[in-house]
Amino acid sequence: MSASSSQTKNTQRERLEAKEQSILKAATDVFTALGVDGTTMAEIARRAHIAEGTLYLYHKNKQDLLAVVVGNFWAELTKGALTAVDSSLPVIGQLKQLATYHLTALIQQFDMVGLTYRARLRHGEPEYQLPKIREYVRVFDQIIERGINRKELSEALPLWQCRDVFYGSLEYSARTLRLREIQFDLTVVEQLLVMFQPYKINEASAAKAGPSETSTNTRLARIEVQLASLLQEKAQR
Amino acid sequence: MSASSSQTKNTQRERLEAKEQSILKAATDVFTALGVDGTTMAEIARRAHIAEGTLYLYHKNKQDLLAVVVGNFWAELTKGALTAVDSSLPVIGQLKQLATYHLTALIQQFDMVGLTYRARLRHGEPEYQLPKIREYVRVFDQIIERGINRKELSEALPLWQCRDVFYGSLEYSARTLRLREIQFDLTVVEQLLVMFQPYKINEASAAKAGPSETSTNTRLARIEVQLASLLQEKAQR
Amino acid sequence: MSASSSQTKNTQRERLEAKEQSILKAATDVFTALGVDGTTMAEIARRAHIAEGTLYLYHKNKQDLLAVVVGNFWAELTKGALTAVDSSLPVIGQLKQLATYHLTALIQQFDMVGLTYRARLRHGEPEYQLPKIREYVRVFDQIIERGINRKELSEALPLWQCRDVFYGSLEYSARTLRLREIQFDLTVVEQLLVMFQPYKINEASAAKAGPSETSTNTRLARIEVQLASLLQEKAQR
């Protein structure tokens, strides 16, 4: 009897869970297809095969529903990214995997970027950082941390500046590629990785003495960035 | 009489021009302050001291008005950028100037970025590239072209990929800096310039392999040591 | 030409005025017939032959429209009361006229009493005294003041207590009479006037205690006998 009751409870929960998923699926589809303003709660309800009022049992209002939809997207992206990155590789390789994954995903689901901007808007506050985005962003941070721990990257790497360049470049590129109807562009990724050269710790460098010309440029670049970072700090003080 | 009429016409034109400016000023203010959805044509008319109907003599509809407002912003940005960049400098210096200008401007008027996204949306099409933005983007392209012409940059530089990284990084960074209430961050700019190192043509390299190279190495080593000690200090704090 | 313009202006004003009246007429009818909750803005607009949105050009919202409708009622009532009362009569006579007028009017338009209660409700405050009601109430006060000035009424008369009894009785009675489908009941009015007896100043009393008194007594006695017999008759029926 307790089993049956637990069974029933289970079924109930599953039903609610299924309904919740159904709503999110419908909402995602409609928001994606029609944009925030083009979307009506009625249409979402229709596609989820529920009554309009039921939507409000699961989500406080349209804005909240949008936030959940967007949050879900980034949560899924986080999962995918963790899968896509092989942490046994050298960090530069990992960053390439992450960049590739990110760029590909954004190109495919670029509408979500627009929705994300809308979901971030809060009445009063200028903008709002969705928690799920923060989690996603951590994937990048973790790779960098790993790199530093493994002595593959210099501690001097300015974390959040690099992070912004990384994600900013990819997002912007995704928009452009979308417009040009290109599925993917490796150059963007490669270009991005150049950014990390100055922080790359060359294990071989100690071994071989010969300072090649390339090495000079690299060293200069590294110095310049580090100097900029120090100056910045000083300016802020 | 023709003089008087031309006079009048002139005055008339000036009046219309002034009214147009008044409308754009009002529209910019309201859109910026209240966002696209918070803005009403009535409020814009009120602030421009004209009747609601008059707005429609100057602009087809709200969406078009927004497009003009946003277009104006980018046109102004173009003007400013052209002023900010000294084309007599080495291209890297020019890029640094442009990046600095762009980042500063975006941080100061970040609301415009949001409006830009909204202005790009067209019913049906996924997104739309505003002509004024294209013009702005050309400023970057011209610097690169100049660099290639002057043999400062390799022809191998992948133009639009670099461009996307350039603008994408700065835009994204601007958002972040805005959130952190930071006015400017040189690191972002410097970081970005690293990207162009691989395409930098070292005129001295091919020509001379003389003693200056040794000296360069020596100086570099000295600087690196100093930097390392500074970073160490910082890390200990 | 100035005439034509003034004419036009006049016409315009008249049109707006007419529209305003049309709205109020429609609103009054609908509120009266269907009650506050039964009334929809759409129905009012329909009956006023205007668009729904137009209602909001004339009245901020439903609650405000109701307040105006109710206010109008009391303003009209004030006018009527001033007409109904002949200030040359002894005050008791005036009060009788006012009471008669008030009772009759309330019986005929009793729905307005219910609307009045609803119009008085403000969000937050417990209740709210409509200005137009205050003006109406002044009609009573003025009669009393007049009476006191003319030495027909004692200054000892507790003004607002009497006023409340006056209006309270009539309003409550109006409800009852409405339920019983009675158009008017003089008894209520007469009953009410008894209240003022203690404050009536008998000019003759102090001056003369002469023969008229005897005569009065005689006449009273005669009337009392006749009345008693009539009442007896009535009782037997």
Add this chain to the structure above:
Amino acid sequence: MSASSSQTKNTQRERLEAKEQSILKAATDVFTALGVDGTTMAEIARRAHIAEGTLYLYHKNKQDLLAVVVGNFWAELTKGALTAVDSSLPVIGQLKQLATYHLTALIQQFDMVGLTYRARLRHGEPEYQLPKIREYVRVFDQIIERGINRKELSEALPLWQCRDVFYGSLEYSARTLRLREIQFDLTVVEQLLVMFQPYKINEASAAKAGPSETSTNTRLARIEVQLASLLQEKAQR
């Protein structure tokens, strides 16, 4: 065992009764605090610690629940009034007690008056007399009847007109006093009692012959009211 079952049954009944009371308490609180429109069945259920659906096992719908709440109020008022009135006193004294009790109670729970109006509204019918109010009103009638039986009051007293004046005055006064934040005003009560003077049978009158001046006024007033009543009847025929 039968005892135990009866015990259980008893407990069950008590439980139901307790739940019913809990619902009514919650409903009364919410209706009083938030008004009819501000009240939701969900909130009542929440405060009564039951499910929404359960409310409908005890009360057909919101309107009915309101009616019960309001009915309860008047039933309680009836109880209180019967306690407050000492039927051994002269009727005028009893009326004074009733008036005092009524006024005090209404001032304290004035929100109930508003709820009463709303409870009386029926779809279609203009208004509806709640049974519990009728019972309450009987308290007044009984005092009057007693007075007539005891020969303290004249049979000529027009019962329901007096009743309406009685309750109407007090209700209206209660509203006013509430607004002025006054707890009680004896003047109102005293004022009201004047109304009964004309019907007061002066036992002493037969004993003492001297028709005082006061007596004249009183006799006149009495006659006037009785005449009005007779004329009324005639008019209705």
Add this chain to the structure above:
DNA sequence: GATGAATGAGTATTCATTCAT
């Protein structure tokens, strides 16, 4: 050109009530 009154389509949200469990 300028006006501003008029329009009316468009929708998020609430909540009394029901009913499967």
Add this chain to the structure above:
DNA sequence: TATGAATGAATACTCATTCAT
């Protein structure tokens, strides 16, 4: 009895746009 998830009708209000002066 009790539950509480589901329902869906019902509506005040906004505002971009138009058009008669």
